[in-house]
Each structure stands twice: as C-alpha cells, then as structure tokens.
Amino acid sequence: MKNYIQDIERALYDVRDEDKSIYKSDAGLTEEIIRDISARKKDPSWMLEFRLKSLEVYKKIELPKWGPDISELNMDEIVTYVKPNAKQVDDWSQVPDEIKKTFDRLGIPEAEKKSLAGVGAQYDSEVVYHSIQKRLTDLGVVYTDMETALVEHEDIVREYFMTLVPPKDHKFAALHGAVWSGGSFVYVPAGVDVKIPLQSYFRLNAAGAGQFEHTLIIVEAGAKLHFIEGCSAPKYNVTNLHAGCVELFVKEGARLRYSTIENWSRNMMNLNTKRALVEQGGLIEWVSGSFGSHVSMLYPCSVLHGEGARAEFTGVTFAGRGQNLDTGAIVIHAAPKTSANINTRTISKSGGAATYRSAVKVTKNAPFAKCSVNCESLMLDDESRSDTLPVMDIEGDEADIGHEAKIGRISEEAIFYLMARGISEEEARAMIVRGFVEPIAKELPLEYAVEMNNLINLELEGQL
C-alpha cells in the first residue's frame, strides 16, 4: 500500500501553486465533540479511534497552499460547520426561494424536492429503493448506507475505509476522517454484472446525505457496476462546507463507471476528495459534472495499480457569477501498460472563474504507459476567466503522452450564423454551449443528460 499512497501525495503536491498561508488555528473542534458524534452514531471502538487519530492529524496539517482562495472558511469556527450536520433544515419554509424555484424548473415532484433539500420526512421513492434492494441482494450485491455497512459488513469497511484517501492526505481528508457521516456503500462480488445503474438518488433520504458523506465502493474481480451519485438538483445545506470522500476499489478485470452531477447551492465550499484504485486489467470511468457551489476543488484521482489498468475521465464544469470552480483530474500510472484518457470541457460566464487542473504521473514502474489529455475551455463573455494548468511528470520508459488544450471565447460569427437561420440569440448561445459539452452529455444516462441541458439553459438565463 505504501508506495502508491506516497505517489498520490506527491502527485497532489505537484500541482501546488505559490504560497499563500491562510491557516490560523482551529480551536473549535475538540475530542469531546468527536466522541459525541461517534457515540450518537454508535461507532465500533476502532472507528472512534480512527476519528480521534484523524482529529490529531487535522490539527497538525495546514490548509492547501494552492488553488482557489478558501479564506472565507472560518477554520476557527469549524465546529459550526460540523455540528449542525445532525439536523439540517427541518422546515420546508426555511429553504431559500431560489432553491425551490430551481426544483420547480427542473420538474422535480414535491416529495422529492423536500427530500433533496434534506427536509423531507416521508419519501415516496422508499418503495422503489426497496425493490432495487431485493434484486441486488439476490445477486449478492450489497448496497446500503455507510452506517448500516459499518454494522452489517464491519470487516469489509474496516479493511478499506480511508486506506485510499488516508486522513493525512490533506486537511479536509483529516477533517472528513474525524467527522464523516452518511454516504453510500456498495460491494459487488466477483464476476457479477450489475446491469442497472445504481443511483444514490433513490436513497438520499434513507441515508440522510450530509456534507461529510463517505462513499465506499468495491467491485471485485471481473464484476461490473455503474454508480450514479447525486442528481442535478441543488442540495441545500444550512452549512457551507462540503468535504466528502469517495473511495473506489476496482479489482482485476473489473469495470466501474462512476457518474456524478454536483450542483451545490451557491454558498458552498465544495472540497471533495475522490479516488479510485484500479488493479490489473480493470477500468474506472469517471463522468463528472460540476455546476453549483461558490468554490470547488475537485480532482478525481485514478491510481492505475495493476498492469493494463485503464482510466477514462470525462468532465464538465460551468462557473457563473461569483463562482470559482477549480476542477480536473489526476492519473497515476503505477504499473506497466496502463492507459488513461482525460477529456474535459469548462465554461465560464458572467465573471465566473473556471480552472482546469490536472496531474499525470508515470512512475518508473510503469513502462509503456499511455495517456491522452484533451481539455477545452469556453468563455461566454469578457469578464469571465478560464485557466488551464496541466502538470505532467513522466519517469517511466516508452511513455506515450498526448496533450491538447484549447481556450476560446464563444464565436460571434457562429451566433450570427445560427441567427441567420432564424434561431434567437439566446437559443443560439445555448445551442453552442450544449454543442460544446456534447461529448460529455452523450456519456450520461439520458435523464441526466436532459437535466444537464436544463441546467445549462438555466445557467445561461442567469436564473439559478
């Protein structure tokens, strides 16, 4: 384990920017609070210990010294982010109007709206959820929330939990280790092909998705899974820090497709850590959409640990007014003949800032690695910003690395062309943006592609 984890850390810090320390102290978070969280969740004793160790690590590590400015986060009052986790808004009337309006515009039914906003008590999809559960159980698949997994599959959780993203990885990983709550657990036994995509959407309410949720997915040798996390409706939380963690284990010859569309409310600092470990001949496919939040730092990482392991990353990021979205991907080639494709589209509008940041690392142990990066950015006006920061560190022999980056503005001539065909200016812009993200949209399940298009239209109207 040690080697690749060290590699990960190095890769992460390879994308470091100039120093700008904003760390002070974090008086708020105490052992007592952690013990209280742990007791409420009825953790086994090893988990309590894990939380306490993470707390120690958390106190020692500083905030990341690169990337967007997150100084608005008051780390002195970190406890105020952590504590309200247990009770999100419990009254629909407290949910801001803009969020309600978005639910309406996306055509989400009343009951689900409340659930998505974290205030619903009854959730109509409960039945759907249970019927899916039955089919999966018959296949030997485990699909449940992390709390239940910790009781019913304690040995598996203990073997894998935060081994791929260790608390010492960065400050928010440590925080996550100390205060994590909720999330999904999936275990697919060897050789099982889970034909239907699993959607965490169905059990948002059941698990009470919070802002420190943990996702742990293990796909055993030769098995196949498509997991879809979240939905495109904004998740509203009273607090404004999200530090989730996703750990994906793809064993020999297994395939996992992990799709997310994240659309957090506009006060959210989204500091999410996602990582996959891919063994020999395995395949991880990421499909990642980042829309909401105030600030995002999100770089899903694929560790290609076994010979011939593969990673495909497809991402789209849309930054509007007041948003600074710093997204991308990390790939670590740690075995021979591993290959990866990174394909991203970023859009910025109305003064939003979108940064594409990636790190590709080929270790000495990875001869004949193949990696191609294609990142394109589109700025819809003069006040918006777009940056591309790809880092490559190649040590392995015979590596085949390709990189293509394009940053451009929306073409006024293209808009004129569409308008000359009777299409209104607003629709012409929307068509061009939809066309720009089309390579990503076609990777999504239909209903998500439709929702992503709806989101783009909403973004372009500036009404979100």
Added chain:
Amino acid sequence: MLEIENLHVKAGDKEILRGLSLSVGKGEVHVILGPNGSGKSTLMNVILGHPKYEITGGKIFFEGEDLTALKTFERARRGIFLSFQNPEEIPGITVENMLRTSKQAISGEKIKVLKFHKELLALMKELQIAPEYAGRYMNVGFSGGEKKRNEILQLLTLNPKLALLDETDSGLDVDAVDIVSSGVAKFHNENNSCIIITHNAQILKHLPVNRAHIFLNGRIVLSGGSELVNEVSEKGYAPFEVES
C-alpha cells in the same frame, strides 16, 4: 420584395457602402458582379443585420417593412436566407438537429421528427450529400465543397422568400457547381427571389437572370441584363472603372 435606398454602411471607421440603391421584385433573379473588396459580401451581411456593420444612412425594406430595427433572427423569420461564403463550423450540433430547430423557429410550427428526417434525406440525395452527414456536426471537418452544398441543403429545407447567395460557387469544381446550380434552380420560382454574388457564369446556367449589377467601391456603377455577366468574364472590371 427588397428595396434598398441610398444605403451607407460603415465597419469601424471605414465606409464600405456609399449610397447603394437596389430594387428586387418578386420572382426575380439578380446577379452582383464586382472585384474583391467592393462591398458585395458586406451588403449581404447588412441585409441580415450583422452586428459588425453600422448603417449610417439609407433604408432597407423587405415586403414593405423597414428591416433596420429588426434583429438577425427576426429577419430570417421574415423569409430572408443567406448562403454564407464561409459557413461556420458548430461543434456538437448535428446538421439535422440544427436544420430542424431552424425550420421550427422560422415556420413557428412543431416539426414532426420522422417526416422531417425523410424529407431531409431525400434532399441530401439530390444534392449528392452522403446520408451520414445528417448526423455529423455542422460543417465540422467538411471540405469547402461540402460546406457549400450544405448551404444549399439549408436553402431548400427552409424555403425562404429571398435567397442571398454569397459566392456559393467559389472554390467548387465543375460538377459541384452544377449540383449547386441545379439546387438553386429547384428552389427558385415566381414567388421567391434570389440575389447571387458570383465570379462565374456557370452557376447561372439553370437560372433566368433578370438583372446584373456591377459593384465598385461600395456602389452599383452599372446595371443591365444577363449580358453583363459575359462581358465581365471576358474583359474584367477595368472598363467599368471609368464609369465609376
């Protein structure tokens, strides 16, 4: 159908059209001849309201309506079509999708997807465009000739009242010009009109030309019948410089 009165147009500080008047009746075909830089393309773009150009004097009327306050898409919805000299590439939007959206926007009616698809494929066959191009992104990776044929496909699909063809025949080989020319002839009838910019008489082969105009320095210096087309191909524009 189209009345242009003493039109003056600037792009930035540069005056490009300097007092241009033109009248095109219903059912007529007009040809515009002129050297590069004489303002021919500018006129086409101005008729559709390209934001780059500023009208400093004069008016443009289409079916009696003053166009100058209308946006480009409103002019297109009134029935004006421009076949672009350099058609834009639009990644991610298929030819079929764009044309359906466009037809829907112009006609204001909901288009039936399957029926539209069939009609489109039939037209593509006539224009010798391979059927898979319906699913390709608009003009992306198309050759020059394919782009021009794609413009004629749009002309025939949208069936406007006034077609402006800006060097639709340039850069094409003899066979391709013939396809384009037949396409325009198929479009044209007594209820619609064409203004064709060309350097080449071949595109006019299947069309009854009513008037030809010679453009120099942002003005029409001479108007006449189709015989002007041959005169220009033989002698060039030098003899007309005197008249301007």
